[in-house]
Amino acid sequence: xxxxxxxxxxxxxxxxxxxxxxxxxxxxxxxxxxxxxxxxxxxxxxxxxxxxxxxxxxxxxxxxxxxxxxxxxxxxxxxxxxxxxxxxxxxxxxxxxxxxxxxxxxxxxxxxxxxxxxxxxxxxxxxxxxxxxxxxxxxxxxxxxxxxxxxxxxxxxxxxxxxxxxxxxxxxxxxxxxxxxxxxxxxxxxxxxxxxxxxxxxxxxxxxxxxxxxxxxx
Amino acid sequence: xxxxxxxxxxxxxxxxxxxxxxxxxxxxxxxxxxxxxxxxxxxxxxxxxxxxxxxxxxxxxxxxxxxxxxxxxxxxxxxxxxxxxxxxxxxxxxxxxxxxxxxxxxxxxxxxxxxxxxxxxxxxxxxxxxxxxxxxxxxxxxxxxxxxxxxxxxxxxxxxxxxxxxxxxxxxxxxxxxxxxxxxxxxxxxxxxxxxxxxxxxxxxxxxxxxxxxxxxx
DNA sequence: GTATATTTCAAACGACCATTTGAAATCGTT
DNA sequence: AACGATTTCAAATGGTCGTTTGAAATATAC
Numbered sequence: 001x002x003x004x005x006x007x008x009x010x011x012x013x014x015x016x017x018x019x020x021x022x023x024x025x026x027x028x029x030x031x032x033x034x035x036x037x038x039x040x041x042x043x044x045x046x047x048x049x050x051x052x053x054x055x056x057x058x059x060x061x062x063x064x065x066x067x068x069x070x071x072x073x074x075x076x077x078x079x080x081x082x083x084x085x086x087x088x089x090x091x092x093x094x095x096x097x098x099x100x101x102x103x104x105x106x107x108x109x110x111x112x113x114x115x116x117x118x119x120x121x122x123x124x125x126x127x128x129x130x131x132x133x134x135x136x137x138x139x140x141x142x143x144x145x146x147x148x149x150x151x152x153x154x155x156x157x158x159x160x161x162x163x164x165x166x167x168x169x170x171x172x173x174x175x176x177x178x179x180x181x182x183x184x185x186x187x188x189x190x191x192x193x194x195x196x197x198x199x200x201x202x203x204x205x206x207x208x209x210x211x212x213x214x215x216x217x218x
Numbered sequence: 219x220x221x222x223x224x225x226x227x228x229x230x231x232x233x234x235x236x237x238x239x240x241x242x243x244x245x246x247x248x249x250x251x252x253x254x255x256x257x258x259x260x261x262x263x264x265x266x267x268x269x270x271x272x273x274x275x276x277x278x279x280x281x282x283x284x285x286x287x288x289x290x291x292x293x294x295x296x297x298x299x300x301x302x303x304x305x306x307x308x309x310x311x312x313x314x315x316x317x318x319x320x321x322x323x324x325x326x327x328x329x330x331x332x333x334x335x336x337x338x339x340x341x342x343x344x345x346x347x348x349x350x351x352x353x354x355x356x357x358x359x360x361x362x363x364x365x366x367x368x369x370x371x372x373x374x375x376x377x378x379x380x381x382x383x384x385x386x387x388x389x390x391x392x393x394x395x396x397x398x399x400x401x402x403x404x405x406x407x408x409x410x411x412x413x414x415x416x417x418x419x420x421x422x423x424x425x426x427x428x429x430x431x432x433x434x435x436x
Numbered sequence: 437g438t439a440t441a442t443t444t445c446a447a448a449c450g451a452c453c454a455t456t457t458g459a460a461a462t463c464g465t466t
Numbered sequence: 467a468a469c470g471a472t473t474t475c476a477a478a479t480g481g482t483c484g485t486t487t488g489a490a491a492t493a494t495a496c
Contacts, residue, residue, distance in 0.1 A: 011443080025336055029247040033484065043445045048485060050443095113334055115388040116327075118243050152407075156414040163385025164378045170333040171377065189370075196374040203425030204418035211417075229473080251454060261475045266455060268473095442493065449486070456479070463472065 012050045014040040019061035020068075024106035027113050028058055028121065055121065062122060065107040066129065072105060073098040075133070085143045090198045092137055093161065097197065100168050101190035112169045134158070144205045148212035157205055164197045230268045232258040237279035238286075242324035245331050246276055246339070273339065280340060283325040284347065290323060291316040293351070303361045308416045310355055311379065315415065318386045319408030330387045352376070362423045366430035375423055382415045 009017070018039035022031045033054055037044045051057040075095045079088050100108045111130070114120040141157045142149055168190065227235070236257035240249045251272055255262045269275040293313045297306050318326045329348070332338040359375045360367055386408065 027245070027247075027335075029245075032482085034482095044484085045445065045486080046443080054484065109334075112388065116331055116334070117245075152410070153414075156411055157418070159385050159389065159411070160382045160415065160418050163383075164381040166388070167377050167381025167384060170330070170384070192370070193374055193377070196371075197378065199425060199429075200375070200378050200422035201418075204421045206425075207417060207421030250452085252452095262454085263456080263475065264473080272454065438496085440493105440495075442491100444491065445489090447487085449484105451484085452482090454479105454481090457477085459475090459477105461472105461474065463470105465469085465471095466467100 011040070011042050011046055014042065015046065015050060015057065016061050016064040019057050020065040020106045020110070023058055023061055024065070024109035024113075028054075033057075058121065059125075062107070062110050065105070065110060069099045069102075069105040069107040072102065085140055086202060089137075089140050089144065089202070092140065093165065093198050093201070094191075094194045096162075096165050097168065097190055097194040100165055101172070101193075103172075108166070109169060112166060137161070141205065144202075144209065146209045146212060149209070153208055153212075157201075157208070160204060161197070161201050164201070168193065229258065229260050229264055232260065233264065233268060233275065234279050234282040237275050238283040238324045238328070241276060241279055242283070242327035242331075246272075251275075276339065277343075280325070280328050283323070283328060287317045287320075287323040287325040290320065303358055304420055307355075307358050307362065307420070310358065311383065311416050311419070312409075312412045314380075314383050315386065315408055315412040318383055319390070319411075321390075326384070327387060330384060355379070359423065362420075362427065364427045364430060367427070371426060371430075375419075375426070378422060379415070379419050382419070386411065 015036065018036045019031075022036050022039065025031070033044050033047050036057075037047065040046075047054065047057055051060060073095055075092065079091060099105050111122070111126060114122045114126060120126070138154050138158055141154050141161075145153060145157065233254065236254050237249075240254050240257065243249070251262050251265050254275075255265065258264075265272065265275055269278060291313055293310065297309055317323050329340070329344060332340045332344060338344070356372050356376055359372050359379075363371060363375065
């Protein structure tokens with residue numbers, strides 16, 4: 001029996017790692033099996049052997065990324081129920097941003113790409129996987145908005161928060177240079193940005209709640 | 219001389235229209251020349267004849283979309299300088315969201331896709347084209363944040379606002395169905411959402427400004 | 437140690453698609 | 467009407483890339 005310690009990683013595993021990285025980087029079409037296999041240091045035929053075809057490798061890589069990301073950045077569901085809603089919202093936002101900003105986390109990069117696609121390979125699965133998180137966030141928002149909140153207000157606030165977080169994905173790769181100044185949203189800034197999003201969003205929600213109180217059913 | 223009225227649209231023009239639509243829908247790789255030409259009701263060779271190759275057609279279609287979108291939704295730069303900053307910000311946000319939400323506006327759909335790409339065909343041109351808008355928005359934000367605002371605060375608020383707006387792009391195509399309820403951000407809601415983004419963002423900015431006043435150079 | 441199953445690999449295959457070609461059709465001008 | 471220029475088109479070409487194949491290598495079991 002070969003020493004399982006000496007062998008760094010099984011081929012199947014190496015393929016998953018390489019695939020999730022490259023699919024996140026280039027998208028389904030632009031990523032070539034040749035490139036993935038080169039990164040994984042294996043032959044192109046191994047994709048067929050271990051995953052049947054490219055599409056299946058894509059799905060498995062996406063699942064793999066989902067699990068790895070959660071392992072690296074567990075969502076802070078462990079908070080006591082009596083924790084103030086503001087704190088719980090902050091926890092959720094920070095966890096989300098951590099998973100988005102970490103260059104080694106690929107799940108949301110793939111999700112982001114898929115969401116832009118009209119006909120997406122992952123759409124049904126994605127909805128199932130992400131809905132619980134969405135639901136929880138919506139309940140928190142409803143709690144913060146108060147009893148007069150309408151469903152649409154909750155929906156809009158959700159979009160506001162998630163939109164801010166996801167924007168990191170698009171901004172990660174971009175470098176604007178105006179004259180000699182550079183606009184760089186560095187990844188080290190992710191934490192600071194998360195704090196900002198928390199404050200910004202809590203203020204936005206509070207304003208809506210106050211307006212509701214002044215004239216309910218707005 | 220043929221009656222230019224009877225002839226609906228020149229081939230070159232039809233190609234631009236079809237291309238910007240399909241490129242926005244599927245991205246550069248997934249869009250095939252065959253499909254574009256079918257939509258434009260012309261032969262595939264006409265792409266070579268009118269645009270040399272696919273990449274050039276892509277660039278021209280993108281430019282075309284930019285102009286068309288601005289024609290349909292002029293950015294409200296015409297506001298008097300003494301208009302309150304809040305109103306000017308609202309104008310900018312609404313114009314941006316209109317261009318993003320309109321299903322016949324394709325410029326930002328293409329931009330969005332390109333931003334997600336690590337190595338992008340449009341990156342340099344895009345920066346030039348978009349920087350002015352970014353600059354103007356940043357100045358408005360700085361004005362609203364007050365004299366104690368740091369560059370980073372402005373940067374973060376910019377990201378918050380643009381992030382909210384761009385989120386519409388990803389949400390346009392998505393249909394979540396939990397049980398039998400559907401989560402649909404309909405395009406008719408775009409206006410309402412724009413109003414929401416304005417209120418939400420003004421509240422966020424105001425909160426930061428007040429905090430700065432309380433303890434400057436935070 | 438031998439046999440069976442699993443995994444790897446180089447090479448070939450085939451589909452898809454951007455691009456080219458050269459001829460036909462159409463247009464613009466005189 | 468006739469000529470040259472522009473535009474269209476069907477078909478061919480060539481490259482990329484996902485997939486397959488069958489044999490070699492390696493691991494596993496007896």
